[in-house]
Structure formats: structure tokens, C-alpha cells
Amino acid sequence: MSTKMDFTGKTAIVTGGSTGLGKAIAEELGKSGAHVVIASRNEKNLFSAKEDLKSKGIEATTIQTDVRHPEQVEAMVAQTIERYGRIDMLVNNAAGNFAVPSEELTVNGWNAVVGIVLNGTWYCTSAVGKVMLEQKHGAILNIIATYAWAGAPGVVHSAAAKAGVLAMTRTLAVEWGHRGIRVNAFAPGPMITEAASKNLLFDNADAKQKVIDRIPARRFAELDEMAKIAGFLLSDQAAYINGDVLTADGGACLGRGFMDLMANSQSLRANK
Numbered sequence: 001m002s003t004k005m006d007f008t009g010k011t012a013i014v015t016g017g018s019t020g021l022g023k024a025i026a027e028e029l030g031k032s033g034a035h036v037v038i039a040s041r042n043e044k045n046l047f048s049a050k051e052d053l054k055s056k057g058i059e060a061t062t063i064q065t066d067v068r069h070p071e072q073v074e075a076m077v078a079q080t081i082e083r084y085g086r087i088d089m090l091v092n093n094a095a096g097n098f099a100v101p102s103e104e105l106t107v108n109g110w111n112a113v114v115g116i117v118l119n120g121t122w123y124c125t126s127a128v129g130k131v132m133l134e135q136k137h138g139a140i141l142n143i144i145a146t147y148a149w150a151g152a153p154g155v156v157h158s159a160a161a162k163a164g165v166l167a168m169t170r171t172l173a174v175e176w177g178h179r180g181i182r183v184n185a186f187a188p189g190p191m192i193t194e195a196a197s198k199n200l201l202f203d204n205a206d207a208k209q210k211v212i213d214r215i216p217a218r219r220f221a222e223l224d225e226m227a228k229i230a231g232f233l234l235s236d237q238a239a240y241i242n243g244d245v246l247t248a249d250g251g252a253c254l255g256r257g258f259m260d261l262m263a264n265s266q267s268l269r270a271n272k
């Protein structure tokens, strides 16, 4: 089997593909030959992503879509089929997030994040899944975060929604796995994107350094290295990976217990 990713002739939908990680994934898939459809809301960002990809030799199709509205998702999927005749890959990357103490989270704030992340992922998966079931072929990748299972103070809305997406991933992997569809999740580590800087407060050197100090790899994740991992999970090289979640966070979600304190404790050493 070739170790080079080749998506020639395949069609991929990337939600939230006009910025950040989604854009890097769109570029990675496009570079490897896929027809890429980017589905997100902001017209200006869609336009500049299309232009940027074009300058790199990638002809992406952009379809203005709010994944919170099932009828817009259905229309985006219909347009994709009309244009390319098939859908081989779906990347559920669209998300919204903001840090807030849970006791201050409003109903609107909860609904906004859960609506995009959990409901939006389901609307896209449901609409594209029907096409893939007909084709008896397809790969779905859900972008989550390690707090889907570890939890994280300040983002209860996003953690709960991503945990729901992980449960969706595992459920559909079993339900659709024998019908030619793989469903996996990918949990990237902290990345410096405009959204993360603004909403999750990586917005100054001091805050960034504090985050870096908590990452065993002592750096943020690069967008293109994360995009390559997403590409691998969607590719035929990952044909036997189904219902799994791959974490690439430089070890950030590990070692959050108290054993390091004990290991360094003077009193423990004194009692030896």
C-alpha cells in the first residue's frame, strides 16, 4: 500500500473550513487531490479562504451554511452532490466556544455552543451519512477535544457537546461500520487560531507561556501537523481504524493528578 495520501477524484466536505484548523484540513485534502467543499457562515471568510486555496492551486467550493439549521445543511449536501456526484469524506469541524464559569453560563450561551457542536455535527452526519450509505463508502471525522472525556473547568457547554459527539462517533462506527462507513474522532491539542486566542484567552504572551508550561511537549500544536493527522484518519491507510479517537496534544491532557507533588515533596524524601 502506498504511504502517500491520495484523494484524487474524492469529494470532502469540511464544516468551518474557512478558518483555523478547518482551513488547514481543507488545504491538506485539496493538496492530496480531493474536491473540497467548505461549509461555514461568514461570507468574507469563505471568500478569502477560497482565494487563499486558489493561490495554492486548490479549487475549493464554498457554500454558505449555518450547521445549526438542518434545511441549510440539506441544501449544502444537495449542492455538493449536484456538483460532484458523491461525498467521500465529511469533517465535522465547525464549532463555537468561549470560557465562562459554569454558574455564569446563560441558556443562550449553552444553546449556541451545543447547537453548533452537537446538533450541527448530527445534522451534517445525518444528511451526509444517507449519501454514504447509498454509496456504501465514506469516512467521517469529528473534531473534538480531550475535555470530551477529561472535562475542563470553564467550558462545560463545549465539553458536554464534544462528549456527545464522541458518543455519536462510537455509536455510528458500529451501526455503519459494516456498511462501508468509518466514523472517527480527532482531539487536537491547543492551537493558536484566531478563535482560540480570542475566546479561550491565549491572547497574550504571558497567557500563552502559562499554557506552554502545562504541555509536556512545551509548544502549541501546529495547524498543518494537525491537518496531516486528520488527512491520515480519512485516508485508506486508516481503513481499519473505526470508532476511535486519536489524541495529538503533546501529552497535555495527561499527568493532571497529584503524584508529581508527592514525587517532589521534601517530607516524602525526609521519610525515606
Ligand code: NAP
Pocket (backbone or CB within 6 Å): 015, 016, 017, 018, 019, 020, 021, 022, 039, 040, 041, 042, 043, 045, 065, 066, 067, 068, 092, 093, 094, 095, 096, 097, 116, 120, 143, 144, 145, 146, 187, 188, 189, 190, 191, 192, 193, 194, 195, 196
Ligand atoms: P475556528 O477558526 O473558530 O473554526 C471554527 C469554524 O467553525 C469557523 O470557520 C466558523 O466559521 C465555523 N462555524 C462556527 N459556527 C458555525 C455554524 N453555525 N455553521 C457553520 N460553521 C460554523 O476555530 P479552530 O480553533 O480552528 O477550531 C477548529 C476545531 O478544533 C473546533 O472543532 C474546535 O473545537 C477544535 N479544537 C480547537 C482547539 C484549539 O486550541 N484551537 C483545541 C482542541 C480542539 P463561521 O463563523 O464563518 O461560520
